[in-house]
Amino acid sequence: MKTLRQFLDKNKPKFEKGGKFEKFGSTFDAFETFLFVPNKVTFKGSHIRDSIDMKRTMSVVIIALIPALLFGMWNVGYQYHMSVGEQSTLFGNFWFGLLKTLPLIVVSYVSGLAVEFIFAQYRGHEVNEGFLVSGILIPMIVPVTTPLWMVAVATIFAVVIGKEAFGGTGMNIFNPALLTRAFLFFAYPAQMSGDKVWVYGLNEGNKVVDGFSGATPLGNAGIEMFDKIPPMMDMFIGTIPGSIGETSKIAILIGAAILLFTGIGSWRIMLATVLGAVGITLLFNAVAANEYMKIDPLTHLMMGGFLFGAVFMATDPVTAAQTNRGKWIYGILIGIMAILIRVLNPAYPEGMMLAILLMNTFAPLIDHYVIQANISKRLKRTKLVVNK
Amino acid sequence: MSNNMKKEREALFSAKNIKLLKNPVNLDNPITVQVLGICSALAVTVQLKPAIVMALSVTIVTAFSNLIISLLRDTIPSRIRIIVQLVVVATLVIIVDQVLKAYVYDVSKKLSVFVGLIITNCILMGRLEAFAMGNKPWPSFLDGIGNGLGYGAILIAVGFIRELFGSGKLYGYDVIPKAAFEAGYVNNGMMILPPMALIIIGVIIWLQRSKNRELIDKS
Numbered sequence: 375m376k377t378l379r380q381f382l383d384k385n386k387p388k389f390e391k392g393g394k395f396e397k398f399g400s401t402f403d404a405f406e407t408f409l410f411v412p413n414k415v416t417f418k419g420s421h422i423r424d425s426i427d428m429k430r431t432m433s434v435v436i437i438a439l440i441p442a443l444l445f446g447m448w449n450v451g452y453q454y455h456m457s458v459g460e461q462s463t464l465f466g467n468f469w470f471g472l473l474k475t476l477p478l479i480v481v482s483y484v485s486g487l488a489v490e491f492i493f494a495q496y497r498g499h500e501v502n503e504g505f506l507v508s509g510i511l512i513p514m515i516v517p518v519t520t521p522l523w524m525v526a527v528a529t530i531f532a533v534v535i536g537k538e539a540f541g542g543t544g545m546n547i548f549n550p551a552l553l554t555r556a557f558l559f560f561a562y563p564a565q566m567s568g569d570k571v572w573v574y575g576l577n578e579g580n581k582v583v584d585g586f587s588g589a590t591p592l593g594n595a596g597i598e599m600f601d602k603i604p605p606m607m608d609m610f611i612g613t614i615p616g617s618i619g620e621t622s623k624i625a626i627l628i629g630a631a632i633l634l635f636t637g638i639g640s641w642r643i644m645l646a647t648v649l650g651a652v653g654i655t656l657l658f659n660a661v662a663a664n665e666y667m668k669i670d671p672l673t674h675l676m677m678g679g680f681l682f683g684a685v686f687m688a689t690d691p692v693t694a695a696q697t698n699r700g701k702w703i704y705g706i707l708i709g710i711m712a713i714l715i716r717v718l719n720p721a722y723p724e725g726m727m728l729a730i731l732l733m734n735t736f737a738p739l740i741d742h743y744v745i746q747a748n749i750s751k752r753l754k755r756t757k758l759v760v761n762k
Numbered sequence: 763m764s765n766n767m768k769k770e771r772e773a774l775f776s777a778k779n780i781k782l783l784k785n786p787v788n789l790d791n792p793i794t795v796q797v798l799g800i801c802s803a804l805a806v807t808v809q810l811k812p813a814i815v816m817a818l819s820v821t822i823v824t825a826f827s828n829l830i831i832s833l834l835r836d837t838i839p840s841r842i843r844i845i846v847q848l849v850v851v852a853t854l855v856i857i858v859d860q861v862l863k864a865y866v867y868d869v870s871k872k873l874s875v876f877v878g879l880i881i882t883n884c885i886l887m888g889r890l891e892a893f894a895m896g897n898k899p900w901p902s903f904l905d906g907i908g909n910g911l912g913y914g915a916i917l918i919a920v921g922f923i924r925e926l927f928g929s930g931k932l933y934g935y936d937v938i939p940k941a942a943f944e945a946g947y948v949n950n951g952m953m954i955l956p957p958m959a960l961i962i963i964g965v966i967i968w969l970q971r972s973k974n975r976e977l978i979d980k981s
Contacts, residue, residue: 521946535961539968561952 382406401491404501428543432506434636438629439510439686445625446618447471450518453573453615459583474574475618477522478513485526486512486550489533493542504543504550504692505533511551511686514619515679515727516558517571524565528557548734549693552727559727567723569593572615590616592678592716596723600665609676620679630685639689642701647684650709651675658717666717674713683712683726693734697744704740708733774900782904786912788974793916794967795977798884802876803917804959810933812872813921814914815862821910823854823880824889828906830854831894838895847890848881855880885913920962928953 389395389402407429451467451474462470486505494501512529532553537546559566569589570576576588587594587602591614594602604614612622620626633639655674658667675681688694688708695704708729715725722728772779792798799820806816830850831838838846859877862870870877880886889909894902925931927950930938938947952958971977 521948523946524948527950535965539964557952560955561950562948563951565948 378409382409401495401501404491404494404503407500407503429503429506431638432503434638435507435633435686436510438632438639439507439514439619441625441628442619442622442682443475443510443514444468445612445622446514446620447475449612449621450474450574450618452613453588454575457573457576457582457586457588458580459586470574471518474518475513478516478518478520478525478618479510481522481525482512482529482554483509485529486533489530489538493538499542504537504546508533508550508554511619512554515551515555515617515682517566518574518618519571519577520558520565524558524562525554528554528561531557544692546692547738548731549687549690552687552731552734555727556731567593572617588615590614590678590723591676592723595666595669595677595716596720598665600669603673603677606673606676609673617679617682620682623676623681626681626685630681633685633689638691639685640691640694640701642698643689643694643705644684646702646705647688647709647712648675650706651680651713652709653706654710654713658713674716678716678724679726680712683730684708687726687730688733693737695737695740695744697741700737700740700744703744704733704737707736779901779904782901783908783911786905786908787915788912788970789977791912791916791970792885792888792909793913793963794970796885796888798888799913800960800963802879802883803913803920803963804956806873806876807917807921807924807959808928808954809872809925809931810918810921812869813917814933815866815869816873816876817910817914817917819858819862819877820880820883820885820913821907823851823858824886824910824913825903825906826854827851827886828889828894828902829899831890832897832899832902835895843895844887847887851886851890852881885909916963916966919966920959923962924953924959928958 386402386406395402407427448464448468448471450471451462451469452471454470455462455467483505486509490501490505493499512525516525532548532550536548536550536553537543540546555566565571565577569587571588572590573588576582582588589602591603591609594600603609608614609621610623612625614621630639630644634641634644651674652671655669655671659670662668684705688705695701708726711729711732712725715722715728719725786792789795793800793803802816802820806812827847827850831847834846834850855878858880859870862873862877889906893905897905922932925933926937930936930943930949
């Protein structure tokens with residue numbers, strides 16, 4: 375550790391103003407602050423500085439994602455071995471999944487960070503740390519069979535159009551990881567949906583055991599094969615086909631606990647999203663116009679990427695609503711929209727991605743009205759005093 | 763007297779007139795700077811061929827309606843000028859539409875209502891109101907051609923990108939080699955959807971403004 379620090383200190387002047395590599399100052403800064411907590415202090419005036427900076431915040435989110443990621447890797451191997459009818463050990467499954475998932479993670483980080491670094495150099499900014507989380511989220515919300523070049527194209531698109539065009543980290547109106555997925559979903563629908571993409575090997579026409587289906591629970595529900603939805607316990611533990619990170623609800627709940635304990639994820643948004651979904655599902659249950667409407671709330675929460683979205687995507691501090699009351703409205707509407715799209719639009723089996731992106735658009739508007747309502751409430755209070 | 767005449771007469775392609783032609787293509791582009799005529803830019807740019815035909819049609823209609831209105835400008839009562847402009851534009855559009863139907867029927871079918879909708883194209887009405895009503899015929903004609911070309915340049919650029927990546931073709935011919943598809947390349951379905959046209963135009967605006975900083979709104 376000490377030698378690393380000394381090495382950095384020795385080379386620092388070269389990257390500062392007037393130094394040999396002045397141009398790459400932001401790159402150097404990015405690595406230095408990634409490795410060590412920056413020792414910048416404010417000199418003038420009184421400021422409150424939180425000791426935890428943005429890179430540390432992002433690191434906590436990544437730690438919260440690790441259970442879901444590790445389980446996802448194991449599940450990739452498990453599903454594959456089950457589809458070909460082989461037995462494998464715990465480690466065998468994990469190793470298989472690791473080999474299939476790692477390229478996705480590497481491609482997502484390399485393509486996304488490349489764009490970030492280029493823009494930072496070009497604009498003379500610090501490198502934004504926002505992509506640390508997006509880079510790991512992207513592989514977790516796509517099918518394991520997604521071709522690598524598609525991931526790269528979609529990541530570059532999402533970072534350039536969704537983030538840099540709006541001014542970089544903190545200015546983006548859409549969650550970059552979800553934008554990547556939306557781009558993939560609309561640009562390459564054949565590689566992103568159906569029952570062949572969720573298990574490795576199925577898309578290449580591997581021979582599978584009789585009776586094995588690579589369809590996700592939502593895929594089955596979308597074509598009204600409700601008896602094929604796996605048992606609740608399987609969906610809870612996560613031994614079902616699906617995007618890499620979304621299957622295990624236990625792992626996601628561990629992540630949620632970490633986010634809530636450290637105070638980085640908003641409990642209001644998580645709770646409101648679940649409440650919104652449960653509310654609309656109960657309403658559907660009461661109407662019960664078709665079979666899909668009769669599915670109970672708990673099954674809805676267990677299917678697809680709902681929980682993953684509610685815990686890791688909807689709570690994105692940049693794109694979510696900022697005010698407390700706004701967070702409730704934002705969360706509830708996400709829950710309602712997600713289930714509405716699932717049940718009423720057969721073209722889109724999963725509605726969570728579209729629901730969150732839609733509400734991302736409305737988050738600033740919600741905040742605006744919450745703040746305006748507060749202002750007018752306070753104005754009324756002052757008027758009363760004046761009139762007396 | 764003859765001396766005076768000489769002074770007043772401008773060369774056909776004086777610097778000022780060239781500017782009328784050039785400016786709308788870049789710094790005063792009707793689509794990227796004035797943000798007019800967006801609807802048709804989204805609708806007809808899935809392929810290159812309709813985009814080119816549309817660009818030509820709009821250029822011709824803008825140029826000649828500008829010319830005609832400029833000739834009539836002193837005789838049009840200002841209270842009914844919009845109706846007069848519409849009549850002139852509509853006549854030209856119908857002529858263009860008939861020509862398209864006669865010679866390039868397939869493209870005409872693809873463009874469908876959008877040829878008819880040239881009548882309500884904001885660029886046209888904008889040029890007639892802002893330029894032709896107050897300028898001489900020749901500059902008005904050039905202004906019409908310039909704006910048509912500016913509109914066309916963006917349309918063709920967007921059509922090029924969308925057809926190349928959306929269907930792997932250019933002007934209807936396959937350009938992406940079969941080997942690429944066999945290696946796993948897939949056409950980008952999003953390029954065929956209208957939102958992508960909006961995004962591409964947005965990127966063009968972004969590039970143009972970061973190159974020409976004076977275009978950025980001060981706010």
